[in-house]
Amino acid sequence: KGDADEEANGKITATKIVQTTKIPSKKSNKVNDTQQQQQQRKQQQQLLLSNEEFALACRVHCTITFLRKHFSSLLELPSLSSSTAKWIYDSNNVTVVGPRGEELAVGIEEVIAINRALALSATAARRAGSLLDSLAASSGGATAINSNTGSSVECELMIDPNNQLKILVLWKTSLPNAAFSGRSFVHLSSQSGLVTNLQIEQVKVNGVPVIDSLGTALATLRSASRSASTSIFDTLNSATRSGTGNPFFDGIINGLQDVVDAVEALPSEKENSNLGSPVFVLPSTLWANRTSFVDEDENTDDTLPIPIDDYKGTPLAGSELFVENTLVQKSLQNFAKNGLYRLAGSKSDETSEAVRSMFTTEAEFITNDKDGDEITLLRGGGKIADFYRSLSVLREASGGDWRVSDIGTDLVKRQLIVKWDSETPFKVEGQDAFTFEEPSLMSMSSRLPLNSDGDIEDIVSRCLESTVYFSLDGSEEIPLKVDRIESLQLTVAGARVDSEWAKSFVSASLRTGVVGIPDPTITELLRSLTSPKQTVRTNPKKAVTKSQGMQPLNDSAASAFYGIIRSLHNDLPSVIAETETVGPPQIPAGEFLADSIELRGLLGEVLIRGSDSYNRLFGA
DSSP states (O other): OOOOOBOTTOOBOOOOOOOOOOOOOOGGGHHHHHHHHHHHHHHHTTSOOOHHHHHHHHHHHHHHHHHHHHHHTTTSSSOOOHHHHTTTBOTTTOEEEOTTSOEEEESHHHHHHHHHHHHHHHHHHHHHHHHHHHHHHHTTOOOOTTOSOOSOOEEEEEEETTEEEEEEEEEEEEETTEEEEEEEEEEEOTTTOSEEEEEEEEEEETTEEOHHHHHHHHHHHHHHHGGGHHHHHTTTTSSSOOOOSOHHHHHHHHHHHHHHHHTTTSOOOOOOOOOOOOEEEOOGGGOTTOOSOOOTTSOOOTTSOEEGGGOOSSOOTTSHHHHHHHHHHHHHHHIIIIIHHHHTTOSTTOOHHHHHTTEEEEEEEEEEOTTSOEEEEEESHHHHHHHHHHHHHHHHHHTOOOEEEEEEEETTTTEEEEEEEEOSSSOEEEEEEEEEOOOOGGGOSSSOOOGGGOSHHHHHHHHHHTGGGGOTTOOOOOOSOEEEEEEEEEEETTEEOOHHHHHHHHHHHHHHHHHSSOOHHHHHHHHHHHSOOOOOOOOOOOOOSSOOOSOOOOHHHHHHHHHHHHHHHHHTHHHHSOHHHHOSOOOTTGGGOOTTOEEEOTTSOEEEESHHHHHHHTTO
16 A cells, blocks of 8 residues: 555545566575565555656656667668667767767767668668679679678677666677677666767677777767768758768768669568567576576576566566556546546546546445455446445535545556545445456557567657557546445445445435435434444244235235235326326325335345335435
């Protein structure tokens, strides 16, 4: 149960922060650590993130999802656009550094420029290889080794569960006659969740490290081209030639363009849709010796990476379970801040449609009898919405108050447990558990992006639709609907109500909403809780072994019974007839009604108790 700071109006202003769970690192302690992990996870997932932590975690999730698409298509054209790059890189603070810390790019424009240059160079190399293969094949010669290579970069991302702001990237790709591989580190901002630093730690060409020459060459190239980079790379993706005033760069660009133009007419296979790079969970203490990709045939132990969607600890940004948790948290959070007060009738947008939209079609309102068995009071979102609307009418008519005294959350159960009380006109205390529907990621329109949503442009579109998740401005949207409400406890004037009383109260409350005025039965029900109970003793009777039908009546009872039947026969038609036709309403068998008359519903619940209430029902 989260600690909540409450304002005078009882609204929630803050909740606890979830901490991450460490995965075991010692094989000998695997069993004990797993049990402790499960207990830790159960406790932590019952809490909600603070608004700031929630927004940052959602932003980190988006960045990781973008990186999965971006790195695998790094050498493809068209290259990364400026608008998409701003979803990945911190526009003001991003840097790319070499193995010795030398600056290779500073600022998002230079990062985009390097990306374009790499994509164009790789495309030219691949097309040149294709051209050579075509020429060799037409002349009967052998094709070049490794010339037909794919355009994608194979990557694996490693994330430390205790620090998701640093990511290890293992990568490899092939160009004609050369195989490239390496390791890089990505650092994310603790404020924006965007990439602030990309460190190239290791690069190998055909298995040979090229750290010294790579860093020096790239740093020199950046220094020489910095002043002209903007004008150069704006034209890298165009088919037209342009002069930059720098003969060296004009020669490079136009030379690359010559190769591209030469193979433009060659048939090319359409690349498969970008499936994105896999993400694994591995503590950073084990990163130093990790240079090879994960082998599916490796025996699983505590030192091997775990696919992020198979990780059993607290859901991590970048996983599907994290997206599900954000839907649950957003629903619990906004329902606590706005939904509860909408049900109570204290929100300005509290309309019948607004209340109904918070429940599923098959929602249930239940309680429990003395034996602990569930009793369904209402079924259907419309009926439950009508019930809460009726309660607000009743509260308004009686001048009653209502406030939330405590709120507990459980992310695992998707549950909000609400304690509430009212002082007027009676002291009423209750505790209800609101359980939300299970998230269905593929059908949810308002959610964070998933790697399976499509290409990088599809991820951008999804992020644009879900900015409320990483914005501190807040939103009243409740993504998930309430599927079940359980009345855990209800006391009126110190007396705890039972399931029979609850059924009668629900029926009377619904009639209040229809008529628009408090139903008199509610007063009788409230009075019944505080009035002393009388014990009725009956004389024991002999068991009847055979049904003998209706017992004979004495003369007085028989006469009364005949009078009741005759009166009902004469008076019942007046209940549905026009007043102008039959005159004032008649009470069916009114002269025979006892003062303690009860009108019961289909479930046996008491709808009306007492002759006065019964007479008012018929307008008499």
